[in-house]
Amino acid sequence: MNVRDFVQKGTRKKIGNGKATNIWEDNWIPGNKDGRVTSTRPQDCTIRRVDELISGFRWRKPLVPRTFNRKDADEILDIPISISGREDGNYWLHSGNGIYTVNSGYKTLSRETTQHIVGRADEAETSSANSNGKQWKWLWKLRVKRKIKHFIWRSLNGLLPVNALVFNRTNHGDPICDGCGDQNESIEHMFFQCCRAQEVWKMAPIQWDGLTGQTGNFRVWWNAMLEASGRIEGREHIELTTNILWQIWKRRNEWKFNAKREHPWKTVNKAQQEWQEQVSAWSNEIMTPEDAGREGGEVEPVEVRSDEVQIKISTSVQEQTKCVGIGILAINHSHQVMSAWGLIDRKAVNQLQTIAEAVKMAIIKARHQQWQKITVHVPSPQLLKVIMSGVAKDIKMSTLADDINNLRALFQKCSFCLDGRLDKRCDLISDYALGILQDEEWINSQCV
Incomplete structure (x- = not known):
């Protein structure tokens, strides 16, 4: 291609x-x-x-x-x-x-190439096909950096350029381990048997004492370690161990090529820090709107100005019909209802897109009322971030974010804030909207 x-x-x-x-x-x-x-x-x-x-x-x-x-x-x-x-x-x-960008293209191509190689390696397996399939699946799902996954893949396939491998293939160099100077440096020696590697494992917070008999073959040791995935915190232990293996390799290279010695505790600390950063980034990426709201703590009340209209939004989904009910409430600075809308949509998409559609419709309704200054209460931290940044991670959300920001420019002032859920009437309207055949509007607050 x-x-x-x-x-x-x-x-x-x-x-x-x-x-x-x-x-x-x-x-x-x-x-x-x-x-x-x-x-x-x-x-x-x-x-x-x-x-x-x-x-x-x-x-x-x-x-x-x-x-x-x-x-x-x-x-x-x-x-x-x-x-x-x-x-x-x-x-x-x-x-x-x-x-x-060239950077995003390069990363995507590299990822696809690596996955293709792994796929071909899986196809080449015979009697252990099922176990190896599980092995690769587990590796690519770990919450560690992509370069570390590739490093482990190379180790499992005997492709890591340790001294013994380089010497056997090229007849150049010295197969002896630079760390201890006692034995040939195989992958297994570098990870487990070298005295410098053992210093690191002694200080590591995770000990795999039951696997000491498997350290003669890295692939066998790795498969045995994966059996811990069913334990409490087993996945976390495997991910941290993967980072420790990576830091042992980096520590080995620092000594071999730069003659720099690093204290084993520093190696362990780097592994822990890098793993915790990756887990944190992964958690933020998959955080649900409800989780994000809890993490952010209590929402600060919005200062309501006398010349601004506050727009509140709620959505409800009927599981059987996949209909979406949208409730929109417009209130003034005295918390009196100025207008309300119950809208029915005959489709249910993902939650974030559904809320974005509701926000867009609310702004259109406000524009039809010729209000000049509005504050839209967005019931999703993720959507609020998309609107404010103008950056969406999917093509549908990108279109909706563009529309919302284009509509925003039609007002003298249109601002957004995170909805603190201070008014439950909006929820009642969205539930009511699930039972209507066409959109409804109220301008009398007593009807709400």
């Missing part, structure tokens, strides 16, 4: 007005594997561009299910329609903001 094909494979069309996207040839459906439609084009079908599937900033629902198979139709109807009328663009799937 050349570079052009590689970049094209990782790029999707980001739908704006749909005029520049070919339905049948372009990669524009985020939920499909290669972004292409899987439906066979009907013989009498004359539509060619995506804008022909759109009317009034909405998908033409009778036309879409009639033209595409159910899978494609569901995926298409789930794509947010931009209300700004912007041109179609390109979105790079492997970066945090949809923009292609």
Whole structure:
């Protein structure tokens, strides 16, 4: 695969007005594997561009299910329609903001190459295929840096350039261990048998005393260690051990190439610190809105100005029908209801996208009321971060974030804050909306 094909494979069309996207040839459906439609084009079908599937900033629902198979139709109807009328663009799937960079391209290519090599190695296994499949699956799921996973993979396959391996392959150099000077430096000697490695393990917070009989073969030792994954904190112990192995290798290289000795406690400390940083980063990445709210502590009350309208939002999902009920409440500085809306949507997407759709609709309603200054209470820390940064990690959220910020510019003042859940009436409206057939609006606070 050349570079052009590689970049094209990782790029999707980001739908704006749909005029520049070919339905049948372009990669524009985020939920499909290669972004292409899987439906066979009907013989009498004359539509060619995506804008022909759109009317009034909405998908033409009778036309879409009639033209595409159910899978494609569901995926298409789930794509947010931009209300700004912007041109179609390109979105790079492997970066945090949809923009292609040489760095993101290189990292993606390296990751895919490594996974391909591992896949081929798995296919080559015979009698131990099942155990090795588990071995690789476990390795790539560990919460450690990618370079450390690759390092362990090389160690398991006997590819780490220790002295004995280099000497056997090239007949150059000295196979003797530089650390102890007593034995040939194999992978197993470097990790476990060298006196310098043993110094590190003595100070490590984790001891694998039951595996001392397996240290003659690193792959056997690694597979035996993975059996601890079912124990309490077993996964954490395996991840920390992986970082210790990495630091032993780095310590060995510092001595061999730079003649620098490092105290074993410093080696252990580096391993612990690097592992804790990676776990923390991983936890933040998968944090749910509820978790994020708890971690942030109590939400500070928002100062309400007399000339600003406070917009509160709530969403409810009916599991059986997948309908979404949206409740929108507008209150003044005296906490009196100015307007309220109950909206019904016939689809349920992921939670973050559902809330983003509700925020967009709330701002549109406020614009129709010709309010000039509003504060929108966003019920999701993750969405608030996306809105304020303008950076979304998926193509659908990127479109919604663009729309929200474009709408924001239509007001004299439009600010956002994290919803402290101080008013439960909004929740009641979203629940009520699940039972209506069409959107409803109230302007009398006594009706709410």
